[in-house]
Amino acid sequence: xxxxxxxxxxxxxxxxxxxxxxxxxxxxxxxxxxxxxxxxxxxxxxxxxxxxxxxxxxxxxxxxxxxxxxxxxxxxxxxxxxxxxxxxxxxxxxxxxxxxxxxxxxxxxxxxxxxxxxxxxxxxxxxxxxxxxxxxxxxxxxxxxxxxxxxxxxxxxxxxxxxxxxxxxxxxxxxxxxxxxxxxxxxxxxxxxxxxxxxxxxxxxxxxxxxxxxxxxxxxxxxxxxxxxxxxxxxxxxxxxxxxxxxxxxxxxxxxxxxxxxxxxxxxxxxxxxxxxxxxxxxxxxxxxxxxxxxxxxxxxxxxxxxxxxxxxxxxxxxxxxx
Numbered sequence: 263x264x265x266x267x268x269x270x271x272x273x274x275x276x277x278x279x280x281x282x283x284x285x286x287x288x289x290x291x292x293x294x295x296x297x298x299x300x301x302x303x304x305x306x307x308x309x310x311x312x313x314x315x316x317x318x319x320x321x322x323x324x325x326x327x328x329x330x331x332x333x334x335x336x337x338x339x340x341x342x343x344x345x346x347x348x349x350x351x352x353x354x355x356x357x358x359x360x361x362x363x364x365x366x367x368x369x370x371x372x373x374x375x376x377x378x379x380x381x382x383x384x385x386x387x388x389x390x391x392x393x394x395x396x397x398x399x400x401x402x403x404x405x406x407x408x409x410x411x412x413x414x415x416x417x418x419x420x421x422x423x424x425x426x427x428x429x430x431x432x433x434x435x436x437x438x439x440x441x442x443x444x445x446x447x448x449x450x451x452x453x454x455x456x457x458x459x460x461x462x463x464x465x466x467x468x469x470x471x472x473x474x475x476x477x478x479x480x481x482x483x484x485x486x487x488x489x490x491x492x493x494x495x496x497x498x499x500x501x502x503x504x505x506x507x508x509x510x511x512x513x514x515x516x517x518x519x520x521x522x523x524x525x526x527x528x529x530x531x532x533x534x535x536x537x538x539x540x541x542x543x544x545x546x547x548x549x550x551x552x553x554x555x556x557x558x559x560x561x562x563x564x565x566x567x568x569x570x571x572x573x574x575x576x577x578x579x580x581x582x583x584x585x
Contacts (some may be wrong), residue, residue, distance in 0.1 A: 264503050266304050267321065267336060269281065269338045270319055270320070270323075271319060271338050271339070271340065272448060273389065273395050274340050275386065275390055276383055276385075276386040276388075276389035276390035276395070277343075277375065277380065277381065277389075279338040279339060279340050279448040280338065280339055280340065280341050281336065281337075281338055282336070282337050282338070283334065283335075283336050283337070284296065284332060284333060284334060284335045284336070284337075285333065285334075286333050287333055288331065288333075289461075290331040291325075291330070291331060292327065292328050292329060292330060293318070293325055293327065293328075293329040293330070293331055293332075293337075294309065294310075294313065294327035294328065294329075295331065296331050297309050307436070307464060308342065310327065312339060313325070313326065313327045316396070317339050317340065318337050318338075318339045319337060319338055320335065320336065320337045320338070324329075324516065325337060336462065337443065343380050343381060343540035344378055344380060345585065346378065346379065346380065346381055346382045347382070347527050347528040348382060349368065349371045349382050349530070350530065351368035351369070351370070351371065352364065352368070353365050353367060353368065353371070353384060353387060353388060353391075354368075354557060354558070356410065356554055356555075356556065356557065357364070357554055358415075360398075360415060360416070361414070361415055361416060361417075361419055361547060362412060362413070362414065362415060362423070363392070363394070363397065363412070363413040363414075363415055364390065364410060364411070364412050364413075364541070364554045365384065365388065365410075365411050365413070366409060366410065366411075366556050366557055366558050367384050367403055367407075367408060367409060367410075367411040367538075368397060368408055368558075369406055369407070369408045369530075369533035369534065370405060370406060370530055370533060371383065371384055371387075371405065372384070372405040373385065373399060373402040373403050373405070373411060374399055374402060376413050378527070379405065383395065383516070384399075384411055385398075385399055385413070394409075394415060396415070396416070396417045397413050397414070397415060398413065398414050398417060398420050399411070399412075399414075400412040400414050400420075400423040400424050400426070400427060401406065401424070401427040401432075402485075403538055404500070406515075406517075406533060406534040406536075407534060407536045407537070407538060408533070408536070408537050408538070408558055409436070409536075409537040409538025409539060409556045409558060410451065410538045410539070410540065410541050410554055410555075410556050411538070412541060412554070419547060420444060421560075422546040423546065424487050424513060424546060425546070426543050426546060427497075427515050427545070430495065430496065430497070431543060431544075432541055432542070433493075433540075433541070433542040434493070434494055434540070434541060434542065434545045435491060435492070435493060435538075435539045435540035435541075436491070436492040436493075436494070436502055436536060436537060436538055436539055437481075437489065437491060437492070437536075437537045437539045437560060438489075438490045438492055438502065438506060438513045438535055438536045438537070438541050438560075439487060439488070439489055439490070439513070439535035439560050439562040439563045440485065440487070440488055440490060440506050440511040440512060440513045440514060440535070441486060441510075441511055441512070441514075442483040442486055442487055442488035442511075443509075443511060446509050446510065446511060448478055448479060448480040448490075449477060449478060449479040449480070450477075450478055451475060451476070451477050451478075452475070452477075452478060452505040452508065452509070453472035453474065453475045453570075454467045454472055454474055454504070454508065455467065455468050455469065455470040455471060455472050455473050455474070456468075456473060456474045456498040456499065456500075456501060456504060458478065458498075458499040458500075464500070464518050464519070464522055465498070465499045465500045466504075467504055467508060473496065473498060474498040474501045474504075474505070475494070475495040475496050475562045476492055476493065476494045476495070476496075476497045476501060476502060476505045477492070477493040477494075477495075478490060478491075478492055478493075478505065478506070478509070479491040479492075479493070485566070487514075487562070487563065487566065487579060488511070489538075489560075489563050490506070490507075490511075494506075500518065500519070502536060503516055503518065503519050503534075503536070503578070504519060507520045513534060513536050514532075514534075514535040514562045514569075515532045515533050515534040515535050515562070516534055517534075531571070532569065532570070532571070535560045535561070535562045535563070536560075537556060537558055537559075537560055538556060539555065539556050540553065540554065540555045540556065541553070541554045542554070551570070
């Protein structure tokens with residue numbers, strides 16, 4: 263397999279330049295004509311400004327707006343960044359060696375650049391803070407989930423470690439804080455069919471053959487709250503949140519299940535009480551067993567009154583998905 267050509271533009275703030283490959287044919291006489299047509303989210307005035315700044319380049323250097331359209335040509339440019347609210351939490355380093363970087367991702371920080379979250383992501387921040395421009399993720403965590411996130415330091419090892427997660431041979435352990443209901447028999451294994459439609463923010467459980475499985479254990483309980491160990495065998499979108507909510511035990515701080523509620527991006531209160539606690543696997547490079555454990559804890563279990571802002575009733579109310 264032929265490898266993609268390396269970008270002639272350096273990273274900016276830990277972010278790679280965008281790569282654009284021109285189509286095989288089209289009605290465009292010039293490169294500018296093509297970009298104005300094919301980059302509808304970028305105003306023509308901004309495209310012209312980027313040309314003046316030398317912002318569109320190939321391996322020969324900056325490109326001019328009247329450069330001819332060349333089928334299959336490849337060019338690079340840095341996209342303008344959206345305005346982002348800084349996530350005011352540090353990323354904790356759990357383990358670092360020449361192959362792997364394992365961190366404790368805080369709540370509210372996205373794993374990788376996507377949509378409205380670009381610079382305020384674990385990948386971009388770590389590339390910049392640790393001067394590791396080739397860092398790549400081995401897997402992902404939801405933005406609102408805290409805990410262990412693993413990155414590959416050397417690009418040539420990316421496939422070996424990502425395959426572990428793809429093939430589900432990584433043992434994952436999560437912790438969650440949710441209401442305690444003695445009528446719910448635990449431990450148990452929950453299986454269901456989960457679907458996520460494109461463009462819809464939430465997933466849902468539907469009739470049909472199961473495609474998700476989670477073992478749920480109650481570790482301890484007090485004052486109407488339970489601390490749960492969650493052992494997923496699959497990795498469907500929002501699987502753990504759906505499975506607990508389906509038992510009538512929605513995770514504290516969940517703004518999606520069982521009821522979707524709006525939360526501003528600059529609201530860092532009451533984080534989802536879900537923590538990626540442990541990862542273990544046989545290292546595909548060394549053949550040795552590896553196990554990493556998070557150093558984080560869940561605030562609602564440590565100090566519920568402070569976490570909840572003084573509210574004392576952990577039971578879900580009819581009008582909200584959290585206490």
